[in-house]
Amino acid sequence: MVTDRKPPRLAATERETLLALLQYQRESLIRKVDGADDEAARRSAVGSGTTLLWLLKHLAQAETRWVAIRFAALDAPLPDDTVQPDDTAASVIAGYRAASAQTDSIARSAGLDEVCHGDDSGTVPVNLRWVLAHLLEETARHAGHADILRELIDGSTGR
Numbered sequence: 001m002v003t004d005r006k007p008p009r010l011a012a013t014e015r016e017t018l019l020a021l022l023q024y025q026r027e028s029l030i031r032k033v034d035g036a037d038d039e040a041a042r043r044s045a046v047g048s049g050t051t052l053l054w055l056l057k058h059l060a061q062a063e064t065r066w067v068a069i070r071f072a073a074l075d076a077p078l079p080d081d082t083v084q085p086d087d088t089a090a091s092v093i094a095g096y097r098a099a100s101a102q103t104d105s106i107a108r109s110a111g112l113d114e115v116c117h118g119d120d121s122g123t124v125p126v127n128l129r130w131v132l133a134h135l136l137e138e139t140a141r142h143a144g145h146a147d148i149l150r151e152l153i154d155g156s157t158g159r
Contacts, residue, residue: 005031015112018132019104025139026100029055032146033089036153041089045152052149055142056092057081060099062138066131067103071110073118076102107132 005028010020033041033052041052058081068076079095112129120126126134150156 014129015107015132018129018136019107022132022136022139023100023104025136025143026059026096029059029139029143029146030093030096032143032150032156033093035156036089036150038088040153041092042083042087043153045149050145050149051083052146052153053083053087053089053092054081055146055149056096057083057087059139059142060092060096063099063103063135066135067106070118070120071114071116071128071131072106073116103135 005024010017012020033056036052044051057079061079061081064076064079068074069078079099083092107128110128112132113127115125115127116131147157
């Protein structure tokens, strides 16, 4: 069983609040993968084929795409979200943490009202505030998926 952790409660700036809640959801997801053996983390117990490793790889890709590429217009490599035969829980967690650190660094140095600088052709422009809120909801959604997958794998529950 994973020890249940409550979300952070704080009276902080909007940016600090968004980043703290995003980090809480990231860590909730990582805790679902950490401790599962590599075979279990790559196994799907649902018809969609979703796995714990894929969730982390998908979110690393989402953070890089939205923040580094679309928002900051960096020429950053987009991580592949396909689970590879040599992927381990530890290596995928490390990749996710690296993408998250890049997101946080960029988000701390830009204004929340700043619009995306990268090419997002044909879409309505969005600002950093929207991007961070979107990543927060996307991460929370997938952390919920990870809760279900981990419980199906070994009965482990908790945030």
